[in-house]
Amino acid sequence: MGIGDFKDLLEGLKERDPALYKQMISKLKKTMHVPRTMNHEAKQSPVKAYTILVRKYTCRHCGYVWTVTTQMGKGDTASWTKGGECKQIIVVKVKEEPLHIEADAMYCMNCPTFVRALDREVLEQKYMEVLRKTAFTRMQEMVRKVVRL
Numbered sequence: 353m354g355i356g357d358f359k360d361l362l363e364g365l366k367e368r369d370p371a372l373y374k375q376m377i378s379k380l381k382k383t384m385h386v387p388r389t390m391n392h393e394a395k396q397s398p399v400k401a402y403t404i405l406v407r408k409y410t411c412r413h414c415g416y417v418w419t420v421t422t423q424m425g426k427g428d429t430a431s432w433t434k435g436g437e438c439k440q441i442i443v444v445k446v447k448e449e450p451l452h453i454e455a456d457a458m459y460c461m462n463c464p465t466f467v468r469a470l471d472r473e474v475l476e477q478k479y480m481e482v483l484r485k486t487a488f489t490r491m492q493e494m495v496r497k498v499v500r501l
Contacts, residue, residue, distance in 0.1 A: 403443050404450040405430055409457045414466035421450075432456075 366373040402423040407430075410417050424430065424443045431440045432455035441451070470478070 403447050405441075405453065406450050407432060407453045407455050409455050409460070411457045411460040411463065413459060414463050416460050416462035416466070418460070 362373065362376065365376065402425055405422045405424050407420045407422070408417065409420065422430065426443055426446055429440060429442045430453075431438065432453060433439070434454055434456055436456075441453070467475070
């Protein structure tokens with residue numbers, strides 16, 4: 353028995369016994385959970401609400417600036433660095449207005465173009481800075497190991 357046959361039976365019942373027809377329809381609506389027409393003034397809440405996170409990145413190497421927009425739900429986390437400090441945010445409550453964060457990046461898509469545009473003297477200076485910083489970092493690691501022993 354298909355849906356078409358069922359509809360024909362209900363139509364036949366409607367003509368023979370209208371009271372029984374109404375009773376059957378009300379029971380079917382209860383078991384099938386047929387939604388009633390919505391009031392247009394009532395607002396439905398969205399299935400999932402998001403907080404918009406706008407991160408403005410600045411490359412520490414070449415100075416290039418770009419933004420990344422992310423939708424975050426309740427319980428989502430985001431991490432970033434700014435000024436050498438690592439920071440993290442956890443969405444506890446969804447907000448209407450976007451959250452704006454400034455973050456640092458050590459390397460970006462513009463860095464290769466930036467480096468190719470530098471002249472030899474500037475490249476040598478930057479290379480020497482990297483060597484100095486790396487040597488200092490290595491020395492700090494060695495000192496920490498000695499202190500721990």
